[in-house]
Amino acid sequence: MVTGKEVYTSNELRKKYLNFFLDKGHKVITSASLFPENDPSVLFTTAGMHPLVPYLLGEKHPFGERLVDYQKCIRTGDIDEVGDATHLTYFEMLGNWSLGDYFKKESISMSYEFLTSVLKIPIDKIAVTVFAGDDQVAKDIEAYEIWRSLGLKEEQIYFYGKKENWWGPAGQTGPCGPDTEIFYDTGKEKCCEDCGPSCGCGKFIEIWNNVFMEYNKLPDRSYIYLKQKNVDTGMGLERILAVINEKESVYETDVLKPIISKIESITGSPYNVENEREYRIICDHMRAITFILGDSKAIVPSNSEQGYILRRLIRRTIRMFKKLGIMENKLTDITDTVIELNEAVYPELTDNKSFIREQLRKEYALFNKTLDSGLKIAEKYINQLSEGETLSGVAAFKLYDTFGFPIEFTREIAKEKGFEVDLDGFYHSFSEHQEKSRTGAEGRFKGGLADNSQQTTKLHTATHLLNGALRKVLGDSIYQKGSNINAERLRFDFSFDRKLTPDELDEVSAIVNEAIQKGIEIQCEEKTVQEAKEQGAIGVFDNKYSDIVKVYTIEGYSKEICGGPHAVNTGELKQFKIVKEESSSAGVRRIKAVIG
Numbered sequence: 001m002v003t004g005k006e007v008y009t010s011n012e013l014r015k016k017y018l019n020f021f022l023d024k025g026h027k028v029i030t031s032a033s034l035f036p037e038n039d040p041s042v043l044f045t046t047a048g049m050h051p052l053v054p055y056l057l058g059e060k061h062p063f064g065e066r067l068v069d070y071q072k073c074i075r076t077g078d079i080d081e082v083g084d085a086t087h088l089t090y091f092e093m094l095g096n097w098s099l100g101d102y103f104k105k106e107s108i109s110m111s112y113e114f115l116t117s118v119l120k121i122p123i124d125k126i127a128v129t130v131f132a133g134d135d136q137v138a139k140d141i142e143a144y145e146i147w148r149s150l151g152l153k154e155e156q157i158y159f160y161g162k163k164e165n166w167w168g169p170a171g172q173t174g175p176c177g178p179d180t181e182i183f184y185d186t187g188k189e190k191c192c193e194d195c196g197p198s199c200g201c202g203k204f205i206e207i208w209n210n211v212f213m214e215y216n217k218l219p220d221r222s223y224i225y226l227k228q229k230n231v232d233t234g235m236g237l238e239r240i241l242a243v244i245n246e247k248e249s250v251y252e253t254d255v256l257k258p259i260i261s262k263i264e265s266i267t268g269s270p271y272n273v274e275n276e277r278e279y280r281i282i283c284d285h286m287r288a289i290t291f292i293l294g295d296s297k298a299i300v301p302s303n304s305e306q307g308y309i310l311r312r313l314i315r316r317t318i319r320m321f322k323k324l325g326i327m328e329n330k331l332t333d334i335t336d337t338v339i340e341l342n343e344a345v346y347p348e349l350t351d352n353k354s355f356i357r358e359q360l361r362k363e364y365a366l367f368n369k370t371l372d373s374g375l376k377i378a379e380k381y382i383n384q385l386s387e388g389e390t391l392s393g394v395a396a397f398k399l400y401d402t403f404g405f406p407i408e409f410t411r412e413i414a415k416e417k418g419f420e421v422d423l424d425g426f427y428h429s430f431s432e433h434q435e436k437s438r439t440g441a442e443g444r445f446k447g448g449l450a451d452n453s454q455q456t457t458k459l460h461t462a463t464h465l466l467n468g469a470l471r472k473v474l475g476d477s478i479y480q481k482g483s484n485i486n487a488e489r490l491r492f493d494f495s496f497d498r499k500l501t502p503d504e505l506d507e508v509s510a511i512v513n514e515a516i517q518k519g520i521e522i523q524c525e526e527k528t529v530q531e532a533k534e535q536g537a538i539g540v541f542d543n544k545y546s547d548i549v550k551v552y553t554i555e556g557y558s559k560e561i562c563g564g565p566h567a568v569n570t571g572e573l574k575q576f577k578i579v580k581e582e583s584s585s586a587g588v589r590r591i592k593a594v595i596g
């Protein structure tokens with residue numbers, strides 16, 4: 001294992017990291033919100049680079065060309081991995097950047113120096129991966145040679161293709177490039193002959209990723225060199241902390257261990273192999289929950305977007321407690337521990353403490369009412385299944401609709417008994433129900449039901465055209481903050497920090513009306529989130545309900561992930577008119593528009 005090293009706490013590690021890069025000419029920037037301001041494609045900040053996207057694309061950063069920070073991150077895609085030794089929903093990423101300044105040689109050398117000289121990790125415990133090259137882009141010989149010159153042996157360097165060692169572009173085109181990933185070799189036996197950093201057997205732990213943005217991918221899918229070459233690096237604080245302190249998992253580090261101890265004191269049972277999964281899930285989820293509620297955006301549990309992820313995390317935690325035999329609300333006790341551990345670094349948690357506790361009390365009370373009866377019904381459904389059958393979509397929807405069971409929650413319960421859930425059936429029931437309640441609500445309030453729903457459908461299509469036109473006129477960094485449609489008008493909120501000029505408003509209207517006059521058919525395709533992303537669709541990628549999403553395309557004007565419904569042809573909208581443009585809140589503009 002690691003020898004001759006000093007052992008650091010999380011506070012010391014953050015300091016060491018920042019100071020190391022400060023000494024190398026970097027400026028410290030503060031951790032941004034967990035809710036990205038400039039990326040419409042995700043619900044949460046998933047990496048340190050997120051808040052820096054505009055600067056990676058060429059905008060000048062007020063602090064210069066060398067930056068360093070620690071950043072709070074949430075990766076909902078890793079929720080299912082939680083319970084293993086290294087994947088957390090919430091974690092901190094230590095990052096350093098070069099915005100058109102240093103490149104591969106300095107970046108790799110600095111990472112190497114930090115790991116081996118500051119953290120004293122022996123060189124033979126390090127393994128790295130480098131881009132192998134393909135028919136479009138050459139092998140990254142430069143990175144390989146830099147690693148070799150620093151003393152890494154041939155067998156410590158592994159070559160992989162685009163799947164492992166390539167980043168970006170974020171959409172279909174734009175900055176992208178190879179990366180080199182740094183792993184810690186635990187010294188465990190190789191799992192097979194081909195065992196290497198990418199095999200995932202646990203011998204190698206990925207600790208740091210250095211991305212070299214040197215290419216621009218063009219619409220014809222070719223790659224050209226970028227003028228401004230950037231470096232973007234990210235290292236998981238909890239992982240590196242576990243490694244340098246010789247811990248088996250991130251849960252033994254000082255940012256997580258006291259939470260495990262708190263759970264032990266609540267249950268009265270020591271953390272062991274039998275309860276490890278439940279303890280780890282509660283520990284991880286409570287950290288994520290506390291940081292989501294503690295962020296200045298004041299997100300509350302709900303059935304959509306970030307609020308849904310929050311609800312899902314809270315409800316799963318409540319069930320994990322029940323599995324451990326704890327029937328009372330202990331969420332606030334744990335949240336207090338999370339806040340104590342983090343308040344010195346993240347004072348917003350203390351500022352929002354009463355809000356966090358209040359929301360946890362409310363959500364617990366709400367779910368506690370239905371949880372037990374829901375669990376009974378779920379058990380009844382599952383007991384009726386014979387081997388090989390799946391839990392029907394109608395049953396899963398009933399659990400969602402009547403008892404507030406998030407679909408992932410039901411899936412987990414079924415899985416524990418060895419059954420799958422018919423997801424397609426669930427989404428089908430879900431959308432059918434949405435349709436019913438929508439028409440139901442309109443039917444109650446107004447006559448002329450068919451007319452009204454047709455009008456709102458058209459306004460929905462107009463909203464997509466407006467979103468597309470705004471991005472054409474104001475640039476790709478604007479994104480939707482909210483949308484509200486009634487039978488009379490659409491209302492669209494988007495991120496932008498000043499009033500639009502009359503010329504800009506005219507231009508936006510002209511683009512929408514041009515699309516209407518062309519009479520374009522609206523296409524709807526089902527795609528995986530990955531495909532949608534690759535094809536440059538905008539909208540919320542971090543899908544709440546499935547990996548398959550609907551993508552609505554209005555050729556030349558808009559491509560968005562959306563549940564629909566939409567008009568068949570843009571011609572149905574007849575005429576589009578902006579009636580108002582105003583401020584909605586800081587950094588958010590609001591447009592109201594009508595059609596027909």
Ligand code: ATP
Pocket residue numbers: 075078086087088089090091093206207208209234235236237238239
């Ligand atoms: P892995 O393959 O282990 O999931 P990754 O390739 O997704 O990692 P990157 O996207 O390169 O990781 O993120 C940079 C660094 O952030 C990683 O090297 C790792 O140290 C850390 N990291 C990534 N995901 C997590 C997570 N879920 N929990 C804790 N740390 C993480």
Ligand code: MG
Pocket residue numbers: 078
């Ligand atoms: Mg990952």
